[in-house]
Amino acid sequence: DIQMTQSPSAMSASVGDRVTITCRASQGISNYLAWFQQKPGKVPKRLIYASSSLQSGVPSRFSGSGSGTEFTLTISSLQPEDFATYYCLQHNSYPPTFGQGTKVEIK
Amino acid sequence: QVQLQESGPGLVRPSQTLSLTCTVSGGSISSGDYYWSWIRQPPGKGLEWIGYIYYSGSTYYNPSLKSRVTISVDTSKNQFSLKLNSVTAADTAVYYCARRDYYDSSGYTYWGQGTLVTVSS
Numbered sequence: 653d654i655q656m657t658q659s660p661s662a663m664s665a666s667v668g669d670r671v672t673i674t675c676r677a678s679q680g681i682s683n684y685l686a687w688f689q690q691k692p693g694k695v696p697k698r699l700i701y702a703s704s705s706l707q708s709g710v711p712s713r714f715s716g717s718g719s720g721t722e723f724t725l726t727i728s729s730l731q732p733e734d735f736a737t738y739y740c741l742q743h744n745s746y747p748p749t750f751g752q753g754t755k756v757e758i759k
Numbered sequence: 760q761v762q763l764q765e766s767g768p769g770l771v772r773p774s775q776t777l778s779l780t781c782t783v784s785g786g787s788i789s790s791g792d793y794y795w796s797w798i799r800q801p802p803g804k805g806l807e808w809i810g811y812i813y814y815s816g817s818t819y820y821n822p823s824l825k826s827r828v829t830i831s832v833d834t835s836k837n838q839f840s841l842k843l844n845s846v847t848a849a850d851t852a853v854y855y856c857a858r859r860d861y862y863d864s865s866g867y868t869y870w871g872q873g874t875l876v877t878v879s880s
Binding site: 653684685686688695696698701702739741743746747748749750751752753 | 804805806807808819821822823855857863864865866867868870871872873
């Protein structure tokens with residue numbers, strides 16, 4: 653299986669901050685990488701697909717980049733509704749595997 | 760609007776079989792445009808992909824669970840099901856059913872609300 657390692661595992665940030673989350677794959681996955689947001693008690697919601705494509709309806713403050721083994725999710729200006737846990741998902745090969753999650757908390 | 764709803768026991772004894780059903784409404788499970796998937800999340804932990812089924816009955820399972828998992832589909836009832844046998848406490852999790860787009864392998868756009876299954880004696 654391809655292992656996905658996210659960093660940091662948790663972080664505190666303030667409204668308006670620029671936030672960057674990294675996801676590293678144990679082997680190359682081209683751009684078969686998606687980012688999901690999950691709020692407590694809710695289902696995951698896809699934000700980014702194909703590494704850098706913004707899901708329809710998702711605010712433009714979210715962006716993704718990367719290819720191969722290293723990927724980033726950036727929130728340009730953190731909003732109150734963005735406090736959540738973020739997961740990367742590789743779907744280059746089976747089984748699809750998620751990162752362990754990054755919890756973004758209020759500072 | 761497509762909706763998915765999980766159902767099944769919330770408590771399963773160790774070594775027994777976990778059985779869940781996902782009922783799909785607002786769309787046909789026989790559409791060739793989707794894979795019907797199961798994903799789980801242990802309390803306070805991350806997401807694990809369990810497997811999927813196509814309406815034709817073809818399946819793909821996570822190798823880590825393959826020896827214990829069966830996913831089946833009942834097109835007449837617009838349902839698909841998960842069976843996980845020989846469960847242990849490590850199988851305690853919220854179990855989600857989800858619809859994945861056929862041509863978009865990260866396209867998990869519709870999810871059930873999830874059902875917590877606890878493995879305990």
